[in-house]
Amino acid sequence: MLDWDDIRIFLAVAREGSTLAASRKLNINQTTVGRRMQALETALGLTLFERDTRGYTLTAQGRNMLEVAASMGEAAESVKTRANQLGRASSGKIRVTAAHSSMAHWMLPLISEYHKINPDLQFETNSAESYISLENGEADVALRAADKISGDTLVVRKLPPVRWGIYCSKSYLAANGMPRSIEELKEHPYLRFPDAMVKGVQAMSYVDQHLDKSKIVSTVDSVVSMAASLRTEEAVGALPCVEGDQSSELLMCFTDNRMQSGLWLVASKEAYQEPRVRKFMKFIGEKFPQDGRKANF
Amino acid sequence: MLDWDDIRIFLAVAREGSTLAASRKLNINQTTVGRRMQALETALGLTLFERDTRGYTLTAQGRNMLEVAASMGEAAESVKTRANQLGRASSGKIRVTAAHSSMAHWMLPLISEYHKINPDLQFETNSAESYISLENGEADVALRAADKISGDTLVVRKLPPVRWGIYCSKSYLAANGMPRSIEELKEHPYLRFPDAMVKGVQAMSYVDQHLDKSKIVSTVDSVVSMAASLRTEEAVGALPCVEGDQSSELLMCFTDNRMQSGLWLVASKEAYQEPRVRKFMKFIGEKFPQDGRKANF
DNA sequence: CGGATGTCGTCCCAGTCGAGCATTGTTTCT
């Protein structure tokens, strides 16, 4: 049976001249492209390409097929543009909630990128630290940090884990030195998060276990506040690397494999019914940046 | 990313009015159709169908998309017809070899069916019992009975196993009774195959182990000969069910789970390069009849 | 001229995602 998607790949290979170049355009593996073309040739019973070390070049049969395949490509284009037109007409709004720092670091850039593709879609972002309930319909999509998300009325999608590190200011380092391992943490004054935040986030509770409770300087209720406090206070504290590395005044003392937290994209079942919400969530899930920092050192 | 193959399924669902009906047309599972349509809606960001217990009905957006999707369907049709035209022009020949009975029971009906779809393809069948070498290029495709096929220059594809049974003629039954289990086999005169054939075929060697060698009446060198002999000789012998059940003069005494043999579709690597050979093998592999007879009794 | 480098295709292996199956639940028809 002919798989229509193979035509899409065929067009890319014909245009690019090699499976490798085509695979890059299509964002799939080169091996897969080669295999799909073999499958297409089998399905059609034709030899479409000559293979050699310079790449794939169309045979006479292949050039012949290219003509009709191209018309299929045009039809596919019009499917996409028509879908965009229709989506535009009935676009509507998506309400997104996340904690301040998550919103700023991850969601807003991605929303902006998405907005360029779907200019008529409206976004309403809510980065209040207080809990926004998806169940009550106060928002459609949420970005939540936790190691496990459950809920009967929720649809969740796991994102790449977030790395954390222990940070301090440059001035603190100059005056006091800094902890270079989780054990040395006990010897430093420390800023921490409230219990309610620590609970359920592996990175934070792991760090919390290694503290000397008497050394706690104060408690801050958000990642943004933590970063701000660390810049001025004479103390160390935990931050997501993406937040800490952004500030030129802060230095990371250390990190390890256990200092990471889960991250989830969540929607209420109700909002998830909406294809435009699913499409948005799919986009976020695919484009979400991998946390580059390697853990092994 | 839009999967073009989902458009194919979309057209079927739109035409048939339910995922179940569409799945039957497409020869895929109903569940899959439903999921693909959900994926398509996500990719396009549109609600294409209303679902209820009567089936899937197009929404206004869905009807709108149907117009452009249909043009993609037409393009796909022209891809297929063009491929057939090209295949026709450079069709050529496929040489198939198999033992007499396998050829008659399985290959010839399938070849005939395939020929109807590809009328300009020529077939050359060779059912000599002597061994036809694929490696030497004496044939392109072979049907081989064995439990394991190897060979560096061969491409093999496993087919459903073949069931065997012990058979005798009606007249033998009337005169002597018949064996009703593998153990009783020892008490009956027996026709067998030569060692070279028995070797490597589980069904035959299994039976051979349970024989009283002194009761061997004679040795026949093919399944067709075995069937012919059983009709006239006063003896029992093993046959593939598909052969034995065909003759109204023969009765199956018994069978069990260990009486089956592997079956393989084989091509030389060289012939397998040819897309038309791959296409043919794929067809055989998909259309090959499952041996209906249940083993558990 | 010959070694180093880059591009590309094929082969092989392991992990994963998606298809299929079995089943449930709902609605409609007889």
Next chain:
DNA sequence: AGAAACAATGCTCGACTGGGACGACATCCG
């Protein structure tokens, strides 16, 4: 009330994808 048609869910297993290693062939440069 029972049967028929259909969609949706949970679970399992296989196919397919992706990644890495290797080999072939070009090109560049001393």
